[in-house]
Amino acid sequence: MVDAFVFLLILGAIAAVILGFSAIVFYVYEDPKIAEVEECLPGANCGGCGYAGCSACAAAIVAGEASPGSCVAGGPGVVQAVAAVMGMEVEAAETKQAFLTCTGGIRAETKYNYSGIRDCRALSLLYRGDKKCEVACLGQGTCVRNCLFNALTMSENNLPLVDLELCTGCGTCENVCPTGAIKVRRDSEKIMHFNRLDDRLAPCQQTCPAQIDIPRYIDHIKHGRYEEAVLTIKERNPFLLSCGRVCPHPCEDACRRALADDPVSINQLKRFVADYEMNTGKHLPVSVAPDNGHKVAVIGGGPGGLSCAYFLRRLGYSVTIFEMQPKLGGMLYYGIPEYRLPKKILEWEIQGILDLGIEARVNIKFGLDFDLESLVAAGYKAVFMAIGAWKYKSAGMEKEEVGGVEGATIFLERQGLGIPNPVGKKVGVIGGGNTAMDCLRTSLRLGAEKVFLIYRRSKTEMPANPEEIEACQDEGVEAILLSAPGRIVEENGKLTQLEYIKMELGEPDESGRRRPIPIKGSETLLPLDNLILAIGQYSDLSFMETNRRVKDIEKTKWNSIAIDADTNQTAIPYVFAGGDAGYGGPGILVEAIGDARKAARSIHLFITGEDMNFPEGRLKPKEHIPGTIFDSISGIEKKGRIKLSQLDPKTRIHTMEEVDLTITEEEALKEANRCMNCCLTCYDKDIKEAS
Amino acid sequence: MSDYLLMAVSAIFVNNILLAQYLGNCPFVGVSKKMDTAAGMAGGVVFVLTLAGVITWTIDFFLLRHFDLVYLRTIVFILVIAALVQFVETFLKKMVPPLYKGLGIFLPLITTNCAIFGVCIINVRKDFNFMETLVFSVTSAIGFGLALVIMAGLRERMATARIPKIMEGTAVTMITAGFMALSFFGFLGMA
Ligand SMILES: Cc1cc2nc3c(=O)[nH]c(=O)nc-3n(C[C@H](O)[C@H](O)[C@H](O)COP(=O)(O)OP(=O)(O)OC[C@H]3O[C@@H](n4cnc5c(N)ncnc54)[C@H](O)[C@@H]3O)c2cc1C
Numbered sequence: 001m002v003d004a005f006v007f008l009l010i011l012g013a014i015a016a017v018i019l020g021f022s023a024i025v026f027y028v029y030e031d032p033k034i035a036e037v038e039e040c041l042p043g044a045n046c047g048g049c050g051y052a053g054c055s056a057c058a059a060a061i062v063a064g065e066a067s068p069g070s071c072v073a074g075g076p077g078v079v080q081a082v083a084a085v086m087g088m089e090v091e092a093a094e095t096k097q098a099f100l101t102c103t104g105g106i107r108a109e110t111k112y113n114y115s116g117i118r119d120c121r122a123l124s125l126l127y128r129g130d131k132k133c134e135v136a137c138l139g140q141g142t143c144v145r146n147c148l149f150n151a152l153t154m155s156e157n158n159l160p161l162v163d164l165e166l167c168t169g170c171g172t173c174e175n176v177c178p179t180g181a182i183k184v185r186r187d188s189e190k191i192m193h194f195n196r197l198d199d200r201l202a203p204c205q206q207t208c209p210a211q212i213d214i215p216r217y218i219d220h221i222k223h224g225r226y227e228e229a230v231l232t233i234k235e236r237n238p239f240l241l242s243c244g245r246v247c248p249h250p251c252e253d254a255c256r257r258a259l260a261d262d263p264v265s266i267n268q269l270k271r272f273v274a275d276y277e278m279n280t281g282k283h284l285p286v287s288v289a290p291d292n293g294h295k296v297a298v299i300g301g302g303p304g305g306l307s308c309a310y311f312l313r314r315l316g317y318s319v320t321i322f323e324m325q326p327k328l329g330g331m332l333y334y335g336i337p338e339y340r341l342p343k344k345i346l347e348w349e350i351q352g353i354l355d356l357g358i359e360a361r362v363n364i365k366f367g368l369d370f371d372l373e374s375l376v377a378a379g380y381k382a383v384f385m386a387i388g389a390w391k392y393k394s395a396g397m398e399k400e401e402v403g404g405v406e407g408a409t410i411f412l413e414r415q416g417l418g419i420p421n422p423v424g425k426k427v428g429v430i431g432g433g434n435t436a437m438d439c440l441r442t443s444l445r446l447g448a449e450k451v452f453l454i455y456r457r458s459k460t461e462m463p464a465n466p467e468e469i470e471a472c473q474d475e476g477v478e479a480i481l482l483s484a485p486g487r488i489v490e491e492n493g494k495l496t497q498l499e500y501i502k503m504e505l506g507e508p509d510e511s512g513r514r515r516p517i518p519i520k521g522s523e524t525l526l527p528l529d530n531l532i533l534a535i536g537q538y539s540d541l542s543f544m545e546t547n548r549r550v551k552d553i554e555k556t557k558w559n560s561i562a563i564d565a566d567t568n569q570t571a572i573p574y575v576f577a578g579g580d581a582g583y584g585g586p587g588i589l590v591e592a593i594g595d596a597r598k599a600a601r602s603i604h605l606f607i608t609g610e611d612m613n614f615p616e617g618r619l620k621p622k623e624h625i626p627g628t629i630f631d632s633i634s635g636i637e638k639k640g641r642i643k644l645s646q647l648d649p650k651t652r653i654h655t656m657e658e659v660d661l662t663i664t665e666e667e668a669l670k671e672a673n674r675c676m677n678c679c680l681t682c683y684d685k686d687i688k689e690a691s
Numbered sequence: 692m693s694d695y696l697l698m699a700v701s702a703i704f705v706n707n708i709l710l711a712q713y714l715g716n717c718p719f720v721g722v723s724k725k726m727d728t729a730a731g732m733a734g735g736v737v738f739v740l741t742l743a744g745v746i747t748w749t750i751d752f753f754l755l756r757h758f759d760l761v762y763l764r765t766i767v768f769i770l771v772i773a774a775l776v777q778f779v780e781t782f783l784k785k786m787v788p789p790l791y792k793g794l795g796i797f798l799p800l801i802t803t804n805c806a807i808f809g810v811c812i813i814n815v816r817k818d819f820n821f822m823e824t825l826v827f828s829v830t831s832a833i834g835f836g837l838a839l840v841i842m843a844g845l846r847e848r849m850a851t852a853r854i855p856k857i858m859e860g861t862a863v864t865m866i867t868a869g870f871m872a873l874s875f876f877g878f879l880g881m882a
Contacts, residue, residue: 008766012770019778026786
């Protein structure tokens with residue numbers, strides 16, 4: 001009896017000593033937070049989070065690799081407790097959630113009648129499922145039955161519905177889905193995703209340069225879920241108020257409804273929900289990934305720079321914007337006039353972006369006040385250059401420097417800066433783009449009695465938004481089309497007349513537009529007080545001459561920054577560029593935003609040391625998924641699109657007040673209901689066909 | 692040599708610790724839902740059982756028998772196995788982090804795995820020598836892993852099968868286990 005007692009005591013003591021020593025010898029430093037986080041976790045070691053056990057999950061959370069919501073076994077209480085330990089606002093903490101990418105359901109066409117085992121995986125083995133669309137939801141409800149948290153139900157359309165309150169983002173549904181119709185993603189993963197050939201995308205979403213999920217947000221509007229609509233847009237575009245006002249909406253050109261009716265007025269719907277958010281007075285919170293400790297510098301506070309900062313911030317970076325002007329907003333502030341995009345609205349929108357925790361420093365110019373060396377020395381891991389295109393092109397005439405002649409950007413910038421901008425009685429503007437339209441309409445508002453638009457080609461070739469061209473006509477702009485400027489006539493160093501020559505259209509050139517050819521002997525003199533050149537802009541890259549390191553960046557033939565079209569990387573690996581200053585030169589706002597997200601993706605992959613190239617199967621810009629662009633559609637009633645309501649042209653030209661009005665809720669719902677909620681090949685029909 | 696071979700075949704197939712001796716059933720039902728977790732668990736068991744078998748044999752042979760304390764076997768083995776797993780966990784964490792990452796969650800679960808304890812006891816009851824203990828421990832663990840992995844494979848298939856509602860989950864798993872045991876009995880004549 002005694003020896004047993006002694007033996008066990010000794011054995012226990014030896015074990016204790018060995019374990020004690022091993023704890024010291026094999027000590028691994030662990031953030032004390034890991035233990036605290038582990039305390040909060042249920043300790044089930046179920047592995048549902050994708051990590052080997054609760055302690056591994058806790059370590060990943062503390063390292064910032066996993067979100068506080070990654071535990072699938074614990075409920076919202078656990079998320080809250082973990083977020084509290086991590087010192088994070090629960091609202092801002094990212095969670096993973098399931099969402100359905102297929103909108104087919106019962107409207108999807110089938111190949112055969114299936115009556116086998118009620119399981120999508122079994123069904124998919126039979127000729128890849130019964131749906132004609134190979135990536136469709138098969139609707140047997142396997143995900144619903146496998147969901148551990150009862151977050152999925154089958155809707156009347158035979159599509160799984162996600163209850164976001166219950167969904168924990170465990171990923172079981174995605175794992176059991178044979179077609180990939182249901183996906184589980186974190187918000188930051190959505191930011192990194194670019195359209196792919198195997199995605200389920202409506203023609204509009206394929207066309208939008210920012211790749212906004214248009215059918216989804218319109219569907220939210222249809223059901224009165226305006227906040228969700230706003231958040232859906234913000235996934236891809238932080239400038240919804242601005243875009244809703246000035247976007248030339250290429251998406252609407254691809255709208256499938258146009259085959260039988262007018263296209264849906266997508267942009268007016270965007271503006272409607274954007275204004276809804278603004279009218280609530282509060283920026284809807286968007287999720288931000290935990291800080292990852294890396295700093296990125298953004299040069300240029302225009303929409304390109306601000307969007308890139310927005311996406312990088314949401315990926316967890318600390319971003320600083322450096323802007324040379326006193327205000328942020330770039331061409332939205334210093335180009336686009338007040339009557340199209342009121343400064344107050346723009347400032348409210350930008351404030352919402354900065355409120356995510358982005359630092360902005362204004363009145364500081366790259367190449368003068370700071371350069372690449374100083375950014376590197378300050379610890380910035382990457383630099384994004386979105387310096388826009390602020391230099392105007394010459395019209396190639398002599399004496400362009402005389403008084404009364406100037407570039408559009410200079411003229412409009414004065415408006416933005418709020419300094420006096422007097423114009424004479426007769427103003428001429430050369431060019432046919434948005435910039436020209438802005439100069440024309442601004443001149444009218446500044447008191448010009450006669451304004452002339454001088455453009456080489458005809459109205460159909462004008463690159464400006466059609467709405468803008470129409471507004472110019474309504475406001476009494478006189479268009480001198482098919483005319484090219486020839487000679488400036490001056491008196492005492494001041495412009496008095498412009499001589500122009502008539503043109504006729506010849507063969508199409510490489511841009512597809514018909515080339516104008518001068519008609520001999522048709523020279524005409526036009527008396528003018530001011531002449532504004534609005535025939536194009538290019539980037540001011542003068543800093544390249546003075547700065548040593550920046551010289552390594554190359555220029556393109558369009559005087560923009562040379563970048564890799566896929567990654568936005570310049571010749572200096574840690575410098576990226578985009579927006580109007582990148583590759584192809586100036587474009588439109590949504591293009592700058594889409595480009596900025598692409599650059600944010602590259603910067604993230606660059607800093608984390610991953611491959612920046614897109615994997616196979618990316619849907620290239622301007623291309624469409626084969627088989628999704630139709631020649632005709634059936635079952636659609638002609639309902640007509642809502643009108644654009646505007647201030648009266650007679651009175652509006654005397655004020656800077658915003659011309660275009662927001663549609664009413666009633667109009668918005670009506671218009672949203674015209675959306676056919678298209679997918680690759682499915683769409684909702686107005687008339688149910690007898691089958 | 693052929694003795695050892697025979698012993699291995701017997702431990703893996705004929706007297707499979709899971710299906711013939713019915714030891715270690717909790718992990719058999721618990722972690723056989725997914726192939727990768729099952730494989731991880733199998734690896735963990737091989738690792739721990741080899742160590743535990745050898746160490747408990749040594750303690751039994753040199754201490755318990757020597758001091759005439761064989762009646763303390765059960766309690767001593769439990770103590771030793773628990774301390775051992777704890778030690779292995781601390782050791783791996785520092786010295787072989789990749790292995791720790793793979794086996795991490797299984798180690799604490801293995802402490803309470805009766806198959807480990809069972810094999811250790813069999814080793815000493817049958818009066819194995821050191822080599823025999825080593826071989827028997829490794830091969831028993833392999834047998835355990837084999838049964839576990841086969842079960843996981845079956846259960847992954849079953850996920851898509853049409854199973855009557857009342858039989859879903861553990862019920863059908865037990866029935867399957869029964870069938871598996873039956874088929875393993877088919878090896879009986881071999882050794
Ligand atoms: C008059 C006008 C009208 C337009 N109308 C429309 C329209 O109706 N619809 C539409 O979609 N698009 C329109 N656009 C185009 C749209 O505004 C641009 O595509 C968009 O602003 C490009 O964004 P960005 O950030 O690349 O460049 P920008 O907006 O030009 O911003 C660049 C920023 O970088 C700053 N910067 C430049 N150099 C430096 C430096 N060295 N150091 C620090 N900061 C620097 C500038 O001050 C500026 O803030 C219009 C453009 C103009 C000029």
